[in-house]
Amino acid sequence: MRKNVTIVVLVGFGLGLWALASGPADSAAGGAITGVVKFAGDPPAVKEIPPTKDKQVCGKGPIFDESLVVDKASKGIQWAVVSVEGAKGKGESKGATFDQQGCTFRPHVLVTPPGKVTVLNSDGILHNFHSHGKKNPALNQAQPGFRKKMEVEFKQAEIFKVTCDAHPWMTGWIVVSENPYVAVTDQKGGFKIENVPPGTYSLEIWHETLGPTKQQVTVKAGETVTVALELKK
Numbered sequence: 001m002r003k004n005v006t007i008v009v010l011v012g013f014g015l016g017l018w019a020l021a022s023g024p025a026d027s028a029a030g031g032a033i034t035g036v037v038k039f040a041g042d043p044p045a046v047k048e049i050p051p052t053k054d055k056q057v058c059g060k061g062p063i064f065d066e067s068l069v070v071d072k073a074s075k076g077i078q079w080a081v082v083s084v085e086g087a088k089g090k091g092e093s094k095g096a097t098f099d100q101q102g103c104t105f106r107p108h109v110l111v112t113p114p115g116k117v118t119v120l121n122s123d124g125i126l127h128n129f130h131s132h133g134k135k136n137p138a139l140n141q142a143q144p145g146f147r148k149k150m151e152v153e154f155k156q157a158e159i160f161k162v163t164c165d166a167h168p169w170m171t172g173w174i175v176v177s178e179n180p181y182v183a184v185t186d187q188k189g190g191f192k193i194e195n196v197p198p199g200t201y202s203l204e205i206w207h208e209t210l211g212p213t214k215q216q217v218t219v220k221a222g223e224t225v226t227v228a229l230e231l232k233k
Contacts, residue, residue: 030195031219035227037080037189037205043070049169051103054125058103063169066108068209069187076189077207077231079109079173081159084181084193084217085202098162098174100127100143105162105172109184109208114176116153121145126166131174133160140165159206173208205229 047065051058069078096112098105099120110117119129124145131139135156143150154176164170175182183191196219203217210231217225 029221030197031221032192032194032224033082033084033196033203033217033219033227034192034224035082035190035229036074037077037082037185037191037207037229037231038075039068039070039077039189040075040230040232043072043075044068051167051169053167054103054123057123057125058167061102063102063104066104067171068207071188074188076185076187077210078185078187078189079107080185080189080191080205080207080210080231081109081111081175082183082185082191082193083177083179083204083206084196084219085179085204085214087179087181087196087199087201087219089180089195089197098172100129100164100170103164103167103170105164105170107172107184109173109175111175111177111182111184112154113180114155114157114178116151117174119143119150119152121148124148127170128165130163130165131160132163133158136160136176161208175206203227205231207231209233 049063049065051063096110096117098110098117099122101122121127121143126145127143129141129143135158136154139152157176157178159175162172162174181193181196183193185191198219198221200218203215206212217227219225
């Protein structure tokens with residue numbers, strides 16, 4: 001299916017958006033990139049997924065298909081990954097955590113530098129952590145209810161899907177990124193990346209359903225560049 005992408009770049013207009021991720025704090029005299037990733041057209045209907053197993057736990061709250069989450073009011077797309085390609089900096093590992101809660105993965109999209117990730121089982125039932133990496137060896141590990149925590153490691157940068165063989169509707173994504181200048185969009189499609197060294201870069205946007213796209217962006221010291229992006233199927 002052909003993907004049409006309309007991109008508008010606005011400079012110097014602050015949106016005050018909540019940052020889900022930002023660059024390293026020691027980037028002196030850097031600038032910031034902020035913006036919103038929006039869906040072109042009518043927001044798709046929210047699809048609820050009925051659990052077919054372990055209903056005493058999985059049925060406590062609604063489970064939704066998160067492959068394309070669009071806010072009705074703002075048309076902002078949640079769970080898009082925005083990264084600044086080419087910017088040099090060293091990321092700081094803060095101990096990434098990937099939880100299995102309510103028979104869903106939390107967060108739905110996890111961004112982490114190469115290294116160890118703590119996988120939690122907050123449900124107290126049998127889950128099965130199954131990663132589908134290509135550069136990183138695929139993992140397929142059972143995590144019984146009594147095993148509340150386990151550690152896995154991903155050394156190579158890539159984006160891959162994670163599933164649970166015990167609950168087939170469970171799908172999440174892990175983005176292993178050596179680039180510290182990366183963010184995940186919030187519920188209204190907003191993002192903010194701070195402390196980016198001055199320069200002209202390729203801003204890459206990835207979404208599991210709408211695919212990747214790129215746009216050139218120029219960052220100036222002490223200034224904020226605001227990017228408005230519109231994605232369409």
